[in-house]
Amino acid sequence: MALTYRIRALCLAFAGLCCAPGVHAEDTRYPAKPIKLVVPYAPGGPTDLVGRSLAAALARQLGQPVVVENKAGAGGVIGASSVVNAAPDGYTLLLGLQGPITINPALTKVPYDPFRDLIAVRMIATSPMILMASKKSGIGTLGDISTRAKAGSAGLNIGSSGTGTLPHVAAELIKHETGANLVHVPYKGAGPALIDLHAGHIDLLFSDLQVGLPYVQSGQATALAVTSSQRSSMLPNVPTLAESGLGKVKLAGWYGIFAPRGTPAAILSALDRAVDGVFRDTAFKQTLENQGSTPSALGGAKFVEFLRAEYGQWSRLGQSITIKMD
Structure with missing residues:
Protein backbone atom coordinates (compact mmCIF):
# COMPACT_ATOMS: atom_id res chain seq x y z
CA MET A 1 0.00 0.00 0.00
CA PRO A 128 -24.59 3.92 -14.50
CA MET A 129 -27.28 5.77 -16.39
CA ILE A 130 -30.94 4.94 -16.79
CA LEU A 131 -33.06 5.46 -19.92
CA MET A 132 -36.49 6.73 -18.90
CA ALA A 133 -39.72 7.49 -20.71
CA SER A 134 -42.37 10.03 -19.81
CA LYS A 135 -45.61 8.47 -18.62
CA LYS A 136 -47.43 10.65 -21.16
CA SER A 137 -45.41 9.17 -24.05
CA GLY A 138 -47.02 5.73 -23.74
CA ILE A 139 -43.60 4.08 -24.11
CA GLY A 140 -43.09 1.09 -21.84
CA THR A 141 -40.10 -0.77 -23.34
CA LEU A 142 -37.14 -0.21 -25.61
CA GLY A 143 -39.04 -2.10 -28.26
CA ASP A 144 -41.74 0.56 -28.25
CA ILE A 145 -39.18 3.07 -29.50
CA SER A 146 -38.45 0.98 -32.59
CA THR A 147 -42.15 0.32 -33.09
CA ARG A 148 -42.81 4.04 -33.17
CA ALA A 149 -40.20 4.45 -35.89
CA LYS A 150 -41.42 1.51 -38.00
CA ALA A 151 -45.01 2.66 -37.69
CA GLY A 152 -44.02 5.97 -39.21
CA SER A 153 -45.41 7.97 -36.33
CA ALA A 154 -44.11 11.38 -35.33
CA GLY A 155 -40.60 11.60 -33.94
CA LEU A 156 -39.81 11.37 -30.25
CA ASN A 157 -38.04 14.06 -28.24
CA ILE A 158 -35.11 12.78 -26.18
CA GLY A 159 -33.57 15.15 -23.67
CA SER A 160 -30.08 15.34 -22.26
CA SER A 161 -28.18 17.35 -19.67
CA GLY A 162 -26.49 19.27 -22.49
CA THR A 163 -24.92 19.01 -25.91
CA GLY A 164 -21.79 16.89 -25.83
CA THR A 165 -22.67 15.15 -22.57
CA LEU A 166 -22.73 11.40 -22.05
CA PRO A 167 -26.57 11.35 -22.13
CA HIS A 168 -26.43 13.18 -25.48
CA VAL A 169 -24.02 10.67 -27.00
CA ALA A 170 -26.08 7.81 -25.58
CA ALA A 171 -29.19 9.29 -27.21
CA GLU A 172 -27.45 9.49 -30.59
CA LEU A 173 -26.32 5.89 -30.20
CA ILE A 174 -29.89 4.72 -29.50
CA LYS A 175 -31.09 6.69 -32.52
CA HIS A 176 -28.46 5.07 -34.73
CA GLU A 177 -28.99 1.50 -33.56
CA THR A 178 -32.82 1.51 -33.41
CA GLY A 179 -33.47 3.67 -36.46
CA ALA A 180 -35.95 5.68 -34.43
CA ASN A 181 -36.70 9.27 -35.33
CA LEU A 182 -35.34 10.92 -32.18
CA VAL A 183 -34.99 14.68 -31.82
CA HIS A 184 -32.32 15.76 -29.34
CA VAL A 185 -33.37 18.42 -26.83
CA PRO A 186 -30.39 19.69 -24.78
CA TYR A 187 -30.80 21.24 -21.33
CA LYS A 188 -28.39 23.00 -18.98
CA GLY A 189 -28.20 20.09 -16.59
CA ALA A 190 -30.30 17.04 -15.72
CA GLY A 191 -32.54 18.89 -13.25
CA PRO A 192 -34.47 20.94 -15.84
CA ALA A 193 -34.63 17.93 -18.18
CA LEU A 194 -36.22 15.75 -15.49
CA ILE A 195 -38.84 18.40 -14.81
CA ASP A 196 -39.79 18.47 -18.50
CA LEU A 197 -39.81 14.66 -18.70
CA HIS A 198 -42.31 14.52 -15.85
CA ALA A 199 -44.42 17.21 -17.50
CA GLY A 200 -44.41 15.32 -20.80
CA HIS A 201 -42.58 18.02 -22.74
CA ILE A 202 -39.97 15.41 -23.76
CA ASP A 203 -40.56 11.69 -24.31
CA LEU A 204 -37.23 10.15 -23.33
CA LEU A 205 -34.22 10.97 -21.18
CA PHE A 206 -30.93 9.41 -20.18
CA SER A 207 -30.01 10.34 -16.61
CA ASP A 208 -27.64 9.12 -13.95
CA LEU A 209 -29.30 6.36 -11.95
CA GLN A 210 -29.17 8.21 -8.65
CA VAL A 211 -31.14 11.17 -9.99
CA GLY A 212 -33.62 9.33 -12.18
CA LEU A 213 -34.42 6.62 -9.62
CA PRO A 214 -36.83 8.69 -7.47
CA TYR A 215 -38.87 9.55 -10.58
CA VAL A 216 -39.16 5.85 -11.43
CA GLN A 217 -39.92 4.76 -7.87
CA SER A 218 -42.62 7.40 -7.50
CA GLY A 219 -44.26 6.41 -10.79
CA GLN A 220 -43.47 9.72 -12.50
CA ALA A 221 -41.39 8.05 -15.25
CA THR A 222 -40.92 4.58 -16.76
CA ALA A 223 -37.50 2.89 -16.62
CA LEU A 224 -36.61 1.29 -19.96
CA ALA A 225 -32.99 0.20 -19.46
CA VAL A 226 -29.80 0.75 -17.45
CA THR A 227 -26.38 1.23 -19.02
CA SER A 228 -24.42 -0.87 -16.54
CA SER A 229 -23.06 -4.27 -17.58
CA GLN A 230 -25.39 -5.94 -15.07
CA ARG A 231 -28.85 -5.10 -13.81
CA SER A 232 -28.97 -2.67 -10.93
CA SER A 233 -29.93 -4.02 -7.52
CA MET A 234 -32.09 -0.90 -7.20
CA LEU A 235 -34.04 -1.80 -10.37
CA PRO A 236 -33.70 -5.58 -10.70
CA ASN A 237 -36.58 -5.87 -13.20
CA VAL A 238 -35.15 -3.30 -15.61
CA PRO A 239 -32.96 -4.80 -18.39
CA THR A 240 -29.54 -3.56 -19.42
CA LEU A 241 -28.93 -2.03 -22.84
CA ALA A 242 -26.75 -5.03 -23.63
CA GLU A 243 -29.63 -7.39 -22.89
CA SER A 244 -31.64 -5.43 -25.42
CA GLY A 245 -28.95 -5.77 -28.08
CA LEU A 246 -27.73 -2.20 -27.65
CA GLY A 247 -24.89 -0.49 -25.90
CA LYS A 248 -21.80 -1.60 -27.83
CA VAL A 249 -19.75 1.14 -26.21
CA LYS A 250 -19.20 1.87 -22.54
CA LEU A 251 -21.86 4.26 -21.29
Whole structure:
Protein backbone atom coordinates (compact mmCIF):
# COMPACT_ATOMS: atom_id res chain seq x y z
CA MET A 1 0.00 0.00 0.00
CA ALA A 2 2.80 2.43 0.90
CA LEU A 3 4.62 1.65 -2.35
CA THR A 4 1.43 2.21 -4.37
CA TYR A 5 0.90 5.58 -2.70
CA ARG A 6 4.48 6.65 -3.38
CA ILE A 7 4.15 5.72 -7.05
CA ARG A 8 0.90 7.69 -7.34
CA ALA A 9 2.43 10.68 -5.58
CA LEU A 10 5.40 10.62 -7.93
CA CYS A 11 3.06 10.57 -10.95
CA LEU A 12 1.20 13.61 -9.63
CA ALA A 13 4.44 15.38 -8.80
CA PHE A 14 5.76 14.78 -12.31
CA ALA A 15 2.51 16.06 -13.86
CA GLY A 16 2.69 19.23 -11.82
CA LEU A 17 6.37 19.90 -12.31
CA CYS A 18 6.09 19.52 -16.07
CA CYS A 19 4.13 22.77 -16.14
CA ALA A 20 4.68 24.50 -12.80
CA PRO A 21 7.10 27.41 -12.44
CA GLY A 22 8.24 25.98 -9.15
CA VAL A 23 7.08 24.86 -5.73
CA HIS A 24 7.35 27.48 -3.01
CA ALA A 25 7.51 27.16 0.72
CA GLU A 26 4.04 28.66 1.18
CA ASP A 27 2.53 25.70 -0.70
CA THR A 28 3.13 23.56 2.40
CA ARG A 29 0.46 25.58 4.23
CA TYR A 30 -2.18 24.60 1.67
CA PRO A 31 -5.03 25.18 2.03
CA ALA A 32 -4.97 28.53 3.79
CA LYS A 33 -8.39 29.71 2.54
CA PRO A 34 -11.62 28.29 1.07
CA ILE A 35 -11.43 26.22 -2.11
CA LYS A 36 -13.81 26.56 -5.05
CA LEU A 37 -15.05 23.37 -6.73
CA VAL A 38 -16.52 24.15 -10.14
CA VAL A 39 -19.43 21.90 -11.11
CA PRO A 40 -19.97 22.38 -14.87
CA TYR A 41 -23.71 21.69 -14.79
CA ALA A 42 -26.82 23.22 -13.28
CA PRO A 43 -27.89 22.69 -9.66
CA GLY A 44 -30.12 19.72 -8.93
CA GLY A 45 -28.63 17.26 -11.39
CA PRO A 46 -26.44 14.20 -10.72
CA THR A 47 -23.15 16.03 -11.14
CA ASP A 48 -24.28 18.69 -8.70
CA LEU A 49 -25.28 16.09 -6.10
CA VAL A 50 -21.94 14.31 -6.33
CA GLY A 51 -20.10 17.65 -6.28
CA ARG A 52 -21.77 18.84 -3.10
CA SER A 53 -21.18 15.55 -1.32
CA LEU A 54 -17.54 15.59 -2.43
CA ALA A 55 -17.10 19.23 -1.38
CA ALA A 56 -18.35 18.47 2.14
CA ALA A 57 -16.06 15.45 2.46
CA LEU A 58 -13.02 17.36 1.15
CA ALA A 59 -13.71 20.18 3.58
CA ARG A 60 -13.62 17.73 6.46
CA GLN A 61 -10.25 16.42 5.25
CA LEU A 62 -8.62 19.77 4.43
CA GLY A 63 -9.94 21.86 7.29
CA GLN A 64 -11.17 24.61 4.97
CA PRO A 65 -14.56 25.21 3.32
CA VAL A 66 -14.95 23.80 -0.19
CA VAL A 67 -17.57 25.86 -2.02
CA VAL A 68 -19.46 24.51 -5.03
CA GLU A 69 -19.85 26.93 -7.94
CA ASN A 70 -22.20 25.80 -10.73
CA LYS A 71 -21.10 26.98 -14.18
CA ALA A 72 -23.41 25.31 -16.69
CA GLY A 73 -23.44 25.47 -20.46
CA ALA A 74 -21.97 23.97 -23.64
CA GLY A 75 -21.96 20.43 -22.28
CA GLY A 76 -19.70 21.35 -19.38
CA VAL A 77 -17.17 23.22 -21.53
CA ILE A 78 -17.92 26.62 -19.94
CA GLY A 79 -17.20 25.34 -16.45
CA ALA A 80 -14.10 23.44 -17.54
CA SER A 81 -12.78 26.51 -19.39
CA SER A 82 -13.11 28.62 -16.25
CA VAL A 83 -10.86 26.18 -14.39
CA VAL A 84 -8.36 26.00 -17.24
CA ASN A 85 -8.05 29.79 -17.03
CA ALA A 86 -7.93 29.94 -13.22
CA ALA A 87 -4.78 30.53 -11.21
CA PRO A 88 -2.96 27.21 -10.69
CA ASP A 89 -2.84 27.61 -6.93
CA GLY A 90 -5.10 24.77 -5.81
CA TYR A 91 -7.99 27.06 -4.90
CA THR A 92 -10.03 26.40 -8.05
CA LEU A 93 -10.76 22.77 -8.92
CA LEU A 94 -13.04 21.07 -11.42
CA LEU A 95 -15.41 18.20 -10.90
CA GLY A 96 -14.88 16.69 -14.34
CA LEU A 97 -16.73 14.03 -16.28
CA GLN A 98 -17.10 12.77 -19.84
CA GLY A 99 -18.74 15.82 -21.41
CA PRO A 100 -16.03 18.45 -20.98
CA ILE A 101 -13.09 16.05 -20.62
CA THR A 102 -13.40 13.37 -23.31
CA ILE A 103 -16.61 13.69 -25.36
CA ASN A 104 -16.61 17.33 -26.46
CA PRO A 105 -12.84 17.45 -27.07
CA ALA A 106 -13.12 14.29 -29.19
CA LEU A 107 -16.13 15.37 -31.25
CA THR A 108 -15.85 19.13 -31.62
CA LYS A 109 -13.52 22.08 -31.09
CA VAL A 110 -13.17 23.30 -27.51
CA PRO A 111 -10.98 26.16 -26.19
CA TYR A 112 -8.63 23.84 -24.30
CA ASP A 113 -6.78 20.54 -24.50
CA PRO A 114 -7.88 18.42 -21.51
CA PHE A 115 -4.60 16.52 -21.47
CA ARG A 116 -2.41 19.61 -21.76
CA ASP A 117 -4.38 22.23 -19.84
CA LEU A 118 -5.75 20.18 -16.95
CA ILE A 119 -4.16 17.80 -14.47
CA ALA A 120 -6.20 14.69 -13.69
CA VAL A 121 -5.90 14.33 -9.91
CA ARG A 122 -8.18 11.41 -9.07
CA MET A 123 -11.32 9.66 -10.25
CA ILE A 124 -13.98 9.81 -7.56
CA ALA A 125 -16.84 7.55 -8.60
CA THR A 126 -18.54 5.71 -11.43
CA SER A 127 -22.28 5.69 -12.03
CA PRO A 128 -24.59 3.92 -14.50
CA MET A 129 -27.28 5.77 -16.39
CA ILE A 130 -30.94 4.94 -16.79
CA LEU A 131 -33.06 5.46 -19.92
CA MET A 132 -36.49 6.73 -18.90
CA ALA A 133 -39.72 7.49 -20.71
CA SER A 134 -42.37 10.03 -19.81
CA LYS A 135 -45.61 8.47 -18.62
CA LYS A 136 -47.43 10.65 -21.16
CA SER A 137 -45.41 9.17 -24.05
CA GLY A 138 -47.02 5.73 -23.74
CA ILE A 139 -43.60 4.08 -24.11
CA GLY A 140 -43.09 1.09 -21.84
CA THR A 141 -40.10 -0.77 -23.34
CA LEU A 142 -37.14 -0.21 -25.61
CA GLY A 143 -39.04 -2.10 -28.26
CA ASP A 144 -41.74 0.56 -28.25
CA ILE A 145 -39.18 3.07 -29.50
CA SER A 146 -38.45 0.98 -32.59
CA THR A 147 -42.15 0.32 -33.09
CA ARG A 148 -42.81 4.04 -33.17
CA ALA A 149 -40.20 4.45 -35.89
CA LYS A 150 -41.42 1.51 -38.00
CA ALA A 151 -45.01 2.66 -37.69
CA GLY A 152 -44.02 5.97 -39.21
CA SER A 153 -45.41 7.97 -36.33
CA ALA A 154 -44.11 11.38 -35.33
CA GLY A 155 -40.60 11.60 -33.94
CA LEU A 156 -39.81 11.37 -30.25
CA ASN A 157 -38.04 14.06 -28.24
CA ILE A 158 -35.11 12.78 -26.18
CA GLY A 159 -33.57 15.15 -23.67
CA SER A 160 -30.08 15.34 -22.26
CA SER A 161 -28.18 17.35 -19.67
CA GLY A 162 -26.49 19.27 -22.49
CA THR A 163 -24.92 19.01 -25.91
CA GLY A 164 -21.79 16.89 -25.83
CA THR A 165 -22.67 15.15 -22.57
CA LEU A 166 -22.73 11.40 -22.05
CA PRO A 167 -26.57 11.35 -22.13
CA HIS A 168 -26.43 13.18 -25.48
CA VAL A 169 -24.02 10.67 -27.00
CA ALA A 170 -26.08 7.81 -25.58
CA ALA A 171 -29.19 9.29 -27.21
CA GLU A 172 -27.45 9.49 -30.59
CA LEU A 173 -26.32 5.89 -30.20
CA ILE A 174 -29.89 4.72 -29.50
CA LYS A 175 -31.09 6.69 -32.52
CA HIS A 176 -28.46 5.07 -34.73
CA GLU A 177 -28.99 1.50 -33.56
CA THR A 178 -32.82 1.51 -33.41
CA GLY A 179 -33.47 3.67 -36.46
CA ALA A 180 -35.95 5.68 -34.43
CA ASN A 181 -36.70 9.27 -35.33
CA LEU A 182 -35.34 10.92 -32.18
CA VAL A 183 -34.99 14.68 -31.82
CA HIS A 184 -32.32 15.76 -29.34
CA VAL A 185 -33.37 18.42 -26.83
CA PRO A 186 -30.39 19.69 -24.78
CA TYR A 187 -30.80 21.24 -21.33
CA LYS A 188 -28.39 23.00 -18.98
CA GLY A 189 -28.20 20.09 -16.59
CA ALA A 190 -30.30 17.04 -15.72
CA GLY A 191 -32.54 18.89 -13.25
CA PRO A 192 -34.47 20.94 -15.84
CA ALA A 193 -34.63 17.93 -18.18
CA LEU A 194 -36.22 15.75 -15.49
CA ILE A 195 -38.84 18.40 -14.81
CA ASP A 196 -39.79 18.47 -18.50
CA LEU A 197 -39.81 14.66 -18.70
CA HIS A 198 -42.31 14.52 -15.85
CA ALA A 199 -44.42 17.21 -17.50
CA GLY A 200 -44.41 15.32 -20.80
CA HIS A 201 -42.58 18.02 -22.74
CA ILE A 202 -39.97 15.41 -23.76
CA ASP A 203 -40.56 11.69 -24.31
CA LEU A 204 -37.23 10.15 -23.33
CA LEU A 205 -34.22 10.97 -21.18
CA PHE A 206 -30.93 9.41 -20.18
CA SER A 207 -30.01 10.34 -16.61
CA ASP A 208 -27.64 9.12 -13.95
CA LEU A 209 -29.30 6.36 -11.95
CA GLN A 210 -29.17 8.21 -8.65
CA VAL A 211 -31.14 11.17 -9.99
CA GLY A 212 -33.62 9.33 -12.18
CA LEU A 213 -34.42 6.62 -9.62
CA PRO A 214 -36.83 8.69 -7.47
CA TYR A 215 -38.87 9.55 -10.58
CA VAL A 216 -39.16 5.85 -11.43
CA GLN A 217 -39.92 4.76 -7.87
CA SER A 218 -42.62 7.40 -7.50
CA GLY A 219 -44.26 6.41 -10.79
CA GLN A 220 -43.47 9.72 -12.50
CA ALA A 221 -41.39 8.05 -15.25
CA THR A 222 -40.92 4.58 -16.76
CA ALA A 223 -37.50 2.89 -16.62
CA LEU A 224 -36.61 1.29 -19.96
CA ALA A 225 -32.99 0.20 -19.46
CA VAL A 226 -29.80 0.75 -17.45
CA THR A 227 -26.38 1.23 -19.02
CA SER A 228 -24.42 -0.87 -16.54
CA SER A 229 -23.06 -4.27 -17.58
CA GLN A 230 -25.39 -5.94 -15.07
CA ARG A 231 -28.85 -5.10 -13.81
CA SER A 232 -28.97 -2.67 -10.93
CA SER A 233 -29.93 -4.02 -7.52
CA MET A 234 -32.09 -0.90 -7.20
CA LEU A 235 -34.04 -1.80 -10.37
CA PRO A 236 -33.70 -5.58 -10.70
CA ASN A 237 -36.58 -5.87 -13.20
CA VAL A 238 -35.15 -3.30 -15.61
CA PRO A 239 -32.96 -4.80 -18.39
CA THR A 240 -29.54 -3.56 -19.42
CA LEU A 241 -28.93 -2.03 -22.84
CA ALA A 242 -26.75 -5.03 -23.63
CA GLU A 243 -29.63 -7.39 -22.89
CA SER A 244 -31.64 -5.43 -25.42
CA GLY A 245 -28.95 -5.77 -28.08
CA LEU A 246 -27.73 -2.20 -27.65
CA GLY A 247 -24.89 -0.49 -25.90
CA LYS A 248 -21.80 -1.60 -27.83
CA VAL A 249 -19.75 1.14 -26.21
CA LYS A 250 -19.20 1.87 -22.54
CA LEU A 251 -21.86 4.26 -21.29
CA ALA A 252 -21.27 4.29 -17.53
CA GLY A 253 -20.60 7.74 -16.13
CA TRP A 254 -17.65 8.79 -13.98
CA TYR A 255 -16.54 11.79 -11.92
CA GLY A 256 -13.05 13.05 -11.19
CA ILE A 257 -11.10 15.96 -9.71
CA PHE A 258 -9.03 18.12 -12.06
CA ALA A 259 -6.69 21.05 -11.42
CA PRO A 260 -5.33 23.74 -13.77
CA ARG A 261 -2.07 23.15 -15.57
CA GLY A 262 0.83 24.46 -13.49
CA THR A 263 -0.60 23.52 -10.10
CA PRO A 264 2.45 22.87 -7.85
CA ALA A 265 3.31 19.28 -7.03
CA ALA A 266 3.03 19.90 -3.29
CA ILE A 267 -0.59 21.00 -3.69
CA LEU A 268 -1.40 18.03 -5.94
CA SER A 269 0.03 15.71 -3.31
CA ALA A 270 -2.04 17.40 -0.59
CA LEU A 271 -5.18 16.93 -2.69
CA ASP A 272 -4.25 13.32 -3.34
CA ARG A 273 -3.96 12.65 0.39
CA ALA A 274 -7.26 14.42 1.01
CA VAL A 275 -9.01 12.21 -1.54
CA ASP A 276 -7.62 9.15 0.24
CA GLY A 277 -9.38 10.43 3.33
CA VAL A 278 -12.58 11.10 1.40
CA PHE A 279 -12.82 7.42 0.54
CA ARG A 280 -12.73 6.64 4.26
CA ASP A 281 -15.43 9.24 4.95
CA THR A 282 -18.53 7.33 6.08
CA ALA A 283 -20.97 10.07 5.07
CA PHE A 284 -19.48 10.36 1.58
CA LYS A 285 -19.51 6.60 1.02
CA GLN A 286 -23.10 6.41 2.19
CA THR A 287 -24.08 9.24 -0.16
CA LEU A 288 -22.57 7.44 -3.15
CA GLU A 289 -24.26 4.20 -2.16
CA ASN A 290 -27.62 5.93 -1.81
CA GLN A 291 -27.15 7.46 -5.26
CA GLY A 292 -26.21 4.15 -6.91
CA SER A 293 -22.61 5.26 -7.53
CA THR A 294 -19.46 3.26 -6.84
CA PRO A 295 -16.30 4.85 -5.37
CA SER A 296 -13.30 4.71 -7.69
CA ALA A 297 -9.83 5.78 -6.60
CA LEU A 298 -8.16 5.59 -10.01
CA GLY A 299 -5.38 8.17 -10.10
CA GLY A 300 -2.07 9.26 -11.57
CA ALA A 301 -0.91 7.67 -14.81
CA LYS A 302 -3.70 5.07 -14.75
CA PHE A 303 -6.36 7.79 -14.64
CA VAL A 304 -4.76 9.55 -17.61
CA GLU A 305 -4.54 6.23 -19.47
CA PHE A 306 -8.25 5.67 -18.84
CA LEU A 307 -9.09 9.16 -20.12
CA ARG A 308 -7.06 8.72 -23.30
CA ALA A 309 -8.74 5.37 -24.01
CA GLU A 310 -12.18 6.90 -23.56
CA TYR A 311 -11.25 9.89 -25.72
CA GLY A 312 -10.31 7.40 -28.45
CA GLN A 313 -13.64 5.60 -28.06
CA TRP A 314 -15.63 8.79 -28.63
CA SER A 315 -13.44 9.78 -31.56
CA ARG A 316 -14.11 6.44 -33.26
CA LEU A 317 -17.83 6.67 -32.48
CA GLY A 318 -17.99 10.11 -34.05
CA GLN A 319 -16.58 8.68 -37.26
CA SER A 320 -19.21 5.94 -37.45
CA ILE A 321 -22.41 7.82 -36.53
CA THR A 322 -23.61 11.38 -36.95
CA ILE A 323 -23.53 13.38 -33.73
CA LYS A 324 -24.75 16.97 -34.01
CA MET A 325 -22.85 19.14 -31.57
CA ASP A 326 -24.86 22.31 -32.18
